[in-house]
Amino acid sequence: MDEVLDTDYIPELADPYCNKDNPVIVTPGRILDARDKIKDGVVRTPCTRTRLSDRIGCNVYFKKEFMQFTGSFKDRGALNSLMNLTEEQRKLGVITTSAGNHAQSVAYQGGKLGIPVTVVMPKTTPLVKINSCKDLEANVILHGDRFDEAKFRALTLRNERNLVYIDGFDHPDVLAGQGTAGIEIMEDVPDADYIVVQIGGGGLISGVSVAAKYINPNVKIIGVESERCPGWHTANEHRRPVRCCSTMNGATQSIADGLNVLRVGYNSFATAQIDKLISVPEKYITTAILHLLEGEKSVVEGAGAIGYAALLSDKLPEVKGKKVVCILSGGNIDANILTHVIDRALVQEGRLSRFLVAVTDRPGGLARLTDMLSDLGASIKDIGHDRMSLPSHVYMAAITCTIETRNKGHAKLVREQLEQFYKNDLKWQQFHDDNALH
Template sequence: MENYLLTDATNSEIMDEFDVDPLCNPEHPSMVTFEDITSAAYKIRTGIIQTQCLKSHLSGMTGMDLYLKKEFLQTTGSFKDRGARYALLMLSKEQQQNGVIAASLGNHAQAISYHGNLLNIPVTVVMPLIAPIMKIQKCREMKANVIIQGKDMVEAKRVAIKMAQEKGLTYVNGYDHPHIIAGQGTIALEILEQVDNIDAIVVPTGGGGLLAGVIVAVKALNPNIKIIGVESERCASFTKAQESGKPTQTNIEGTLADGLAVPKVGYNAWATAKNHVDKMVVVQEEWIAVAILRLIELEKSVVEGAGACGLAAILAGQLDEFRGKRVVLILSGGNIDTTILGRCLERGLAADGRLVKFKATVSDRPGGISELCKLIGSIGVSIKDVIHERAWVTSDVFSVEVKVVCETRDYAHSLELRELLFANYKRVKFESLRSMKINNPDITSTISY
């Protein structure tokens, strides 16, 4: 296979050439209109699923009249189906015959592969080395030409644009192409039909395409509805753009919300949305993990980190001004890798105070560790793992340090465990996550363990 990867030795002017997306011009951005979105809604109506938007079981816990727009029920597992189908339908006959190319970590790649296959349009997707194997395989199953190149999305995009120029393919930006934005905006039209008297809609935000589409549709029909964007603290590119006054390259760290990990907001999305966002919220990773856990336990919905960001912001108390009001959360996708899901659930349990890890120094005489286990069991705490060591204990040779991982019913139960251990042992240390305020009417405290 021909290698299109641009190396560090590549001339910067050439790299700039391959950064150019013909439909995403920073000097002349395309503003998406309400008419574009209604056109998209008509054209894609038979090719996508009108997903449910139902009242949530989490309403009581959050103190809000909460509704969930379940976009993870789309055929490829995310809202990306909408924009991908509309962008493909709007191609000329010649462009459809030549084919399209896209760069994506997964959701956009799957959507454009699926709808390209349905519409008999050749599709090439460039996926970086960090793309999940499951998503790569799904694109291949949908008969896309999958190219794995680039260490991240920046390099994958350069590869895709270079191939588009050399092979006469149409490059489809997954979050900033005007037709992509218009297609994503159809979500808002459905929400407004499904739910009355909405006070706010909370939108996961990465490259800004979904946010821009929702803003155009909602503000045209009901400007009183607040539009709230939510980002992870590890990929807050829209917030960075707000601070700089323009789309700005942002350092991206590993995040549970990998679907939002876009290093720079799209120029078209920024121009369309920047003056109409009512609030941007940046959430901690721990709250995303808790939100994923809550959605599985209480809604029976498996949602990826990006889709859970809206609930994370509510659980973290960052949208308390909407208590008692009607709020819609867009659960944008459910394509979470099964191995990552397991880690997310454990991290969520830990952040929720239900999975607790501590060290305690106990007597090394016979029965010392047994007494600790009996003490823990006496209050109904379940022990998951016990490790002990003698060589690195600094107190005395008659003591042993025990590391214990255990499971509690809830945060209040973990506090009971703490108090019991501190009352019976001189040296106890709990593993500490970042302090997190619990958004629970029955518990007004802070996780700091």
């Protein structure tokens, strides 16, 4: 399937809960009702000040939604939507499309309520999320390589089996459920100046913004997208939800994969109350994941870390000295991906560097290099010794070395000292972004 399967324009597959021509605006009353319904079925996650505040220059509070049972805020909307089913609908079951967090939440909450759950996932979904849904006893169907292909299959099965389809970011009951996080934020930080919320399909920011502004009309809502998934920016440009070109052409590949949607939700777009919208580059997201791991002892996925990434960027100067809440929305990051992210973040911060140098193959040549690195306070993480790649220099050996340094300033010092000694025999690999974090 090469063309995007836009089910919203296929009448027999249209979602009655997400009508592009008649969107539902979720009200504060609906969110308050959701709070009462789900309070015993979800975790009331903490919202506490982080010691990373000093690094940012403002009072930062983290709403730790990754502490939900399935590791994501999605538990809220999933439970609320299931609680509002009729008895007949509960017996027949529900179906949804998801590449991860929403699927796990519906499976978990459906299992607790005894509601059969079918999840259609793209074949490209990380194995850890597929296995998690299966462990939660959901009926998992893998179909297509893209979300739109999986959704097409799910809606077809909905019709065949008379199931209820629960959209992960646009079903009104899902929006109301996600909004309960906003109520909790305002209870814990009633004088918050800003709430920074990630945007994928828009379900979280729509619910949180309505709830927060209902309690405190003065609080400002900042929406954050990855530069590679600018769905809300695209919707703003067209004044309605439309397909995001970068998502369609496969260019996203963002570490914030949970935010990658074909189009933001119709109900979400009509409901959300956003004061400022920004997008951030990938380099800040990877660095945010590392900072949260080191400074907050929190393992957070890319989509969950992007709010904090926005604070690391230079796009929110107005928050300096203010009280800011960031939602750490999810922690379901694949272990292999986490390893890659950490390495890239260390490189961006100047804490990992790599170079190639030719040294004399006589006794003491390699020792001289390692002694110099030791004296400069650099730690060797990996080293390779190659006598074969310099055929024109019989008495020289090529050394490839990866070193750990404290920061960019330290890495620069090491580089300058090595260049002074080895001159043209040194090649420093520029595998990091020289324009990364200041």
